[in-house]
Amino acid sequence: MSDRELSPESIVVSSGRPPIESDAGLNIDISMNATRHAGGPIGYGRYGNENWTALETAIGALEGGRTLVFSSGIAAISAVYSLLPIGSVVTASHQGYSGVMTLLKNLEANGRIEVRFVDVANTNEVLDSLPGSSLLWLESPTNPMLDIADLPTLISSAKSAGIGVGVDNTFATPLNQNPLSMGADIVMHSVTKFISGHSDILMGSLSTNDPALFTRLEDARKFNGAIAGSFESWLALRGLRTLSVRLERGESNTLELAKRLSAHPAVSRVRYPGLVSDPHHNLAKSFMKGFGAVFSFELKDGAKMADALCSSSVLISHATSLGGVETLWERRRRWSGESASVPESLIRVSVGCENIEDLWSDIEQAFKNAG
Ligand SMILES: *Cc1c(COP(=O)(O)O)cnc(C)c1O
Numbered sequence: 001m002s003d004r005e006l007s008p009e010s011i012v013v014s015s016g017r018p019p020i021e022s023d024a025g026l027n028i029d030i031s032m033n034a035t036r037h038a039g040g041p042i043g044y045g046r047y048g049n050e051n052w053t054a055l056e057t058a059i060g061a062l063e064g065g066r067t068l069v070f071s072s073g074i075a076a077i078s079a080v081y082s083l084l085p086i087g088s089v090v091t092a093s094h095q096g097y098s099g100v101m102t103l104l105k106n107l108e109a110n111g112r113i114e115v116r117f118v119d120v121a122n123t124n125e126v127l128d129s130l131p132g133s134s135l136l137w138l139e140s141p142t143n144p145m146l147d148i149a150d151l152p153t154l155i156s157s158a159k160s161a162g163i164g165v166g167v168d169n170t171f172a173t174p175l176n177q178n179p180l181s182m183g184a185d186i187v188m189h190s191v192t193k194f195i196s197g198h199s200d201i202l203m204g205s206l207s208t209n210d211p212a213l214f215t216r217l218e219d220a221r222k223f224n225g226a227i228a229g230s231f232e233s234w235l236a237l238r239g240l241r242t243l244s245v246r247l248e249r250g251e252s253n254t255l256e257l258a259k260r261l262s263a264h265p266a267v268s269r270v271r272y273p274g275l276v277s278d279p280h281h282n283l284a285k286s287f288m289k290g291f292g293a294v295f296s297f298e299l300k301d302g303a304k305m306a307d308a309l310c311s312s313s314v315l316i317s318h319a320t321s322l323g324g325v326e327t328l329w330e331r332r333r334r335w336s337g338e339s340a341s342v343p344e345s346l347i348r349v350s351v352g353c354e355n356i357e358d359l360w361s362d363i364e365q366a367f368k369n370a371g
Contacts, residue, residue: 008062008175009244016058016237028054030234046222051233056205058240059195062174063187065207066214068221069233073170073190074099075226076204080166080186081107082220084135088113091129092137093120095145095339097168097190100137102337121147121280126154130161138179139168141284144296144332144348146171146271148280152287155182170194170323175247176290180209186217193323194293196239197246201232246325246353250293253327253359254351258295260360266305266367268345270297294322296332296348303344306331308370310347315354315362322350327359 006014018024034045042048052069060067070076077100084090092104094117104115116129120138126149130136136158140149151167158165166186167179173194179187189195191203208214221227251274258272273284274291284291299305310318316327320335329349332338351359 011061012058012175012240012243015061016054016056018054028234028237031230046225046227049227049230049233051230051237052228055191055233055237055240058237059174059189059191059205060207062178063169063180063207064178065180065187065209066211067205067207068214068217069191069228069236070204070206070221071226071228071232072202073188073192073204074103076188076190076206077103077168079206079217079220079224079226080135080188081113082224083216084113086112088134089116089132090114090135090137091116091118091126091133093139093142093149094118095142095147095341096120096137096139097143097170098335098337098339100139100168101339104137119147120149120154123150123153127157130158130163133158133163135164135166137166137168138184139171141171141273141292141294143171143294144338144342144346146273146278146280146294146296148273148284148288150283151177151179151184152182155179155184159183171292171294172288173243173247173292175244176288176292180207182287185210185213190323191236193321194243194247195323196236197243197324198235198239199321199324199326201235203228203232203236247290247293249353250351251290253354253356254291254293254295254349256356257349257351257359257363258297261297261363264367266299266301266371268298268300271295293351294348295351296346298343299345299347301345303331303333305370306345306347307334309366312366312369313362314365315358316349316366322348324350325353327352327354 031050056067107113108115118125165184167184169187170190187207189205255274262270272295273280319328
């Protein structure tokens with residue numbers, strides 16, 4: 001092979017495989033061991049595992065940093081926040097992933113941190129909140145509004161002020177943007193979503209290229225104990241192998257559905273940075289390679305119609321979560337933890353790999369049956 005650096009589409013297929021030896025498997029075996037004979041670098045099941053390492057190698061190669069996997073996305077985020085000294089000030093999105101907002105509000109209610117919730121799409125609002133913050137926690141595109149934060153500007157401003165930056169890269173995936181290369185300290189994934197891709201496991205990851213921070217996060221995993229299972233790690237790596245083809249189909253389906261719904265008489269607004277008409281399209285295009293496979297839309301008729309629509313689909317599952325091969329939709333405000341700034345009728349769609357005309361005809365029949 002030439003010296004050419006592998007493209008991400010090849011890394012997802014080839015990274016994290018066992019060494020090449022006669023009769024060695026192409027895939028890593030599932031290691032089910034809590035303890036090991038003495039004298040090796042792992043020693044005990046909470047300290048390390050071949051299946052974690054294989055998956056970490058692959059995610060690390062994609063994000064450009066050393067990686068740790070955790071039992072869930074929230075467990076990964078909790079490890080980050082467990083490092084903050086009591087009373088630290090955090091600037092975070094006011095309408096990020098609702099589980100993260102709940103975690104931050106609980107930490108604040110317990111007197112552990114102070115949170116400044118900001119609109120991450122409003123660059124000046126974020127910059128104004130930075131003085132005195134010790135961590136800027138970003139998410140872009142945001143959930144469920146699909147807003148775009150100006151990551152290059154925000155990351156470099158925070159870093160030049162000496163503020164730590166973490167980016168939840170779940171929606172974009174490592175194929176569409178790599179915040180470490182923009183200067184972020186930590187990139188986080190809910191591996192549950194696009195990376196594993198089949199709605200069957202929960203896992204999370206953190207990547208960093210700061211060796212001291214890596215060690216502290218690894219200690220947080222060891223001693224807070226939010227470790228991933230071997231089988232889950234094996235499944236996540238198996239899922240990752242097809243990330244680029246899943247995403248390619250998901251993104252082309254998303255753009256087509258977003259376009260068709262933009263022209264639908266019952267729809268008042270479609271949010272997807274991949275639409276040329278989207279207010280964030282140019283900003284997104286300036287640093288993202290693709291726009292992901294999640295979009296949202298609002299209905300002229302409000303929440304009741306949105307609930308009726310979501311429960312009238314057949315091929316599309318009425319369910320929460322995202323990033324799997326199957327298309328899901330839900331009205332986000334059905335969750336009490338969802339931000340009040342999210343419109344009542346907003347439906348978030350995670351677009352899978354089905355045939356586009358099958359998806360569209362399911363949406364059309366759902367409108368007919370709901371109306
Ligand atoms: C799902 C999700 C999380 C939380 O991850 P879990 O794996 O469910 O713990 C965090 N951030 C975003 C953007 C998510 O979509």
